[in-house]
Amino acid sequence: MAAPMSSSRDDRSRRGYEVFLNFRGPDTRLTIIDSLYNDMIRAGICTFKDNEELRFGEEIEGSLLQAINESRIYIPIFSKNYASSKWCLHELARIVELSKDNDEKVILPIFYDVDVDDVKLKTNLYWKALQKHKSDSENDLVKKWKKALKAVARIKGRNLKDHGIEMDEIMEQLDLVAFDVRFIAIHGMGGIGKTTLAKAVFRQISPQFSGAHLIKTRLHGKKVLIVLDDIDNRDQIMRLVGSTLRGKCQSTWKNVLSKLKKVMNEDVKKKLMISYEALDPNQQQIYLDIACFFINQEKTTAIKYWDAVFGYPTEIEVNILTRMSLIKIIDYDELWMHDQLRDLGRDIVHGKVATYV
Incomplete structure (x- = not known):
């Protein structure tokens, strides 16, 4: 039965x-x-x-x-x-x-x-x-x-083929047998799989640690894994780690992290605005169109639309945006844009750009 x-x-x-x-x-x-x-x-x-x-x-x-x-x-x-x-x-x-x-x-x-x-x-x-x-x-x-x-x-x-190779390299650098402090930084432009790779490493090695959390009030004498994601500035990282390891309460840690994220986003957007303001009006419009409508869409279709709107061949404008690293042409000839550039464009359209210019 x-x-x-x-x-x-x-x-x-x-x-x-x-x-x-x-x-x-x-x-x-x-x-x-x-x-x-x-x-x-x-x-x-x-x-x-x-x-x-x-x-x-x-x-x-x-x-x-x-x-x-x-x-x-x-x-x-x-x-x-x-x-x-x-x-x-x-x-x-x-x-x-x-x-x-x-x-x-x-x-x-x-x-x-x-x-x-x-x-x-x-x-x-x-x-x-x-x-x-x-x-x-x-x-x-x-x-x-x-x-x-x-x-x-x-x-x-x-x-995901390259992730296996990258994981092997990270595991070698971590040297889990050693009982000391190890820092591993995974860097690169957005969208290439940094967080995905970090999660894969975390899942594989976290069972070997006494603690595998971002917040711990008692860390002395324990083998602990700490993962920080989306952190770009080295000085800010040391301040964040320092405040975490000095026995701060959880609410203080969260406030520091929230403030850190806000400051970094504002700083990045100010720098990105320099590139945007260097564009001529038609190029700015194309950039905003991509940010709002054409991410992961075929480049050919979008160019036909802009040709009709502006009345001349606009592929040269798209090429300029590509050379300035404001956009990228990915597999299957599709338009792609970094998340921060996308958010900047949408904020400009919504009139929010004045808060960080």
């Missing part, structure tokens, strides 16, 4: 799954999969992860097939050994089949520690794995798997 199911699982089964995670367990289960799954559950998104939902007395094919069929969003996580798993490939082929010509089904691929070219079978990584499958699988089935891989590889996804 089958064991009774928990009410939470029954509820999820009745209302159906929203997201299906397709992944190779040994490669990703203890890293990205657990983090992604837990974050989705906390956000109230009903997500299927096969090891979580195996039911006694049922065939695994039945449970998986039901979850794939009813899910609306599919997240395949491509890792180095993904293509060696026939079941991963079976799932992917079914996902592609269901998503074809169905606007209600969405595939969001993540390239975890592989390149897009690996999934497109342009390298030996996945190609060799598929060649091995030919020895014990039907040729038509292997062709179906190849077609599915290539189809998903053409979809714009998230490339």
Whole structure:
């Protein structure tokens, strides 16, 4: 007789799954999969992860097939050994089949520690794995798997390959065996994944510390992990750390952090205004349009709009904004802008710019 199911699982089964995670367990289960799954559950998104939902007395094919069929969003996580798993490939082929010509089904691929070219079978990584499958699988089935891989590889996804290399470098620098103070600074422009990388390192090493919080009243003699995010000025960092470690109360610490954030934002915006004021009127208008309407939109579409508005070819204006690092052209020829530049533009439009000019 089958064991009774928990009410939470029954509820999820009745209302159906929203997201299906397709992944190779040994490669990703203890890293990205657990983090992604837990974050989705906390956000109230009903997500299927096969090891979580195996039911006694049922065939695994039945449970998986039901979850794939009813899910609306599919997240395949491509890792180095993904293509060696026939079941991963079976799932992917079914996902592609269901998503074809169905606007209600969405595939969001993540390239975890592989390149897009690996999934497109342009390298030996996945190609060799598929060649091995030919020895014990039907040729038509292997062709179906190849077609599915290539189809998903053409979809714009998230490339996290470099994070593995960066994590190894950070772990080496931290040297967790040593009992001393270590500072690691992750720096770079916004949007490149600094916070994502910091969170990944935090999740991996936090169980090894006595404390893993930003606020502690008693730190003496303990091995403690402190993470500070979105801090840019070294002097402000030392003041913040100093006030934290000198036994300040929690409310004082929060007030210092709030003030620090406000001062830094105002200082940054004043400097950004110098670049904005150096633009001619048409360039300023294009900058504001991007900040308000055209982030992550195709450059070609936006340029056609500005050509019509201004009555001349405006690509040269877009190129000027790019050279001034006010915008960036990213994958698929899309316009992109740093969050602070975006906020500055929107504040200008809303008439709030006078507060920090």
